[in-house]
């Protein structure tokens with residue numbers, strides 16, 4: 001389960017490739033591809049590790065309240081596919 | 090020279106569906122096929138690259154390493170390696186290790202000729218490598234008619250070796266034809282028996298495939314059955330998203346329903362030429378060469394041809410079709426090599442518009458042919474019999490046995 005109030009980071013075996021619409025995400029372990037469909041989401045994922053919680057990362061990029069839910073859902077999807085992982089605080 | 094392409098708008102939208110973004114192309118390909126050699130021990134009748142003989146201009150080991158370095162810089166995370174038969178290149182195993190060592194995973198297709206127990210064990214120990222064994226019949230009879238006598242035995246031996254070595258996630262790769270379309274369940278059972286995964290893809294009239302397409306492409310009834318089968322079994326079967334034209338039967342098939350040529354897909358051929366798609370080896374779809382200044386990146390990002398391809402289609406008969414959103418007019422290569430316009434229906438359009446378009450072709454029409462043909466020029470051991478050619482005919486009756494062919498008694 002993805003809890004945005006916990007510390008997260010881009011998974012260690014995951015690489016992001018910048019693309020005009022956002023980024024392509026690749027997991028070298030599961031060999032799965034995924035896509036980040038906005039540049040803000042790319043920045044959020046890149047900097048998850050610098051923030052105490054995922055929510056803090058969203059706030060840092062001033063993701064407006066009405067969009068927050070869709071960002072949390074995108075992060076939850078990434079957590080499910082192991083693209084981001086829990087960090088020990 | 091570039092292909093005559095439908096007119097399209099040029100501005101990339103922000104946001105929206107991924108598929109719409111893909112139509113405008115990416116900074117690097119997602120699905121890059123790299124054919125390492127035109128040399129092949131077999132002579133399959135439908136070979137998409139008309140392979141057989143090695144091209145003397147083939148990229149050297151050092152040049153191939155330089156391509157890998159570049160793919161690493163461009164963050165192309167994996168390549169689909171094929172040929173020809175890639176494993177007959179003496180440096181194949183070195184290039185495999187080199188790619189993996191440079192964060193470029195390898196999925197390679199092989200007929201299995203070099204996959205003995207030792208190689209199978211080596212592959213099982215290697216991360217980031219995927220193997221696909223090609224098989225075009227669930228029985229030797231059906232397979233060997235198109236791939237050549239003994240090729241079923243070679244492929245199944247390789248599968249056995251991989252299974253025994255404990256290789257994970259290897260694939261059996263099938264091109265669906267009129268002759269094997271009824272064997273889908275058998276293919277699934279065969280694949281399961283090796284603990285492998287089944288991958289089925291579409292036959293295109295590319296390379297030597299053009300010569301047999303009329304005879305081998307699935308009938309409309311078979312396409313319908315295939316569609317139902319995919320809806321029922323799709324979760325456990327890979328398709329390379331190659332059957333998206335079937336989506337026009339109704340519900341869209343899962344996956345990426347668009348022609349990715351030059352947008353997310355491309356081919357690097359054995360001599361370093363870059364084509365929009367592995368099924369489009371033709372001058373009209375040749376974008377450049379990795380040996381030229383700026384290398385592959387320059388070709389991918391700046392070639393005129395790819396810029397032309399990177400727009401959504403807005404005109405042509407298909408855009409008025411109610412199934413256009415899921416079918417997207419089908420496969421560019423299939424249209425091109427059957428002499429149909431690129432903005433019209435696919436020759437296998439499931440609404441039947443392809444058949445009428447094929448029938449309406451000018452009787453004088455000469456369908457486009459690739460400028461390249463590396464087919465073996467002489468007979469090949471175990472030559473396929475589909476075209477009615479006997480496997481290696483003896484030059485004279487008495488070369489085989491002095492009594493052969495003689496009606497005695």
Ligand code: SF4
Nearest residue numbers: 348349350366420422
């Ligand atoms: S030309 Fe055909 S095979 Fe190639 S990317 Fe387009 S749809 Fe796929």
Ligand code: SF4
Nearest residue numbers: 337407410416435438
């Ligand atoms: S007319 Fe074109 S878009 Fe419609 S089903 Fe046929 S190929 Fe697909």
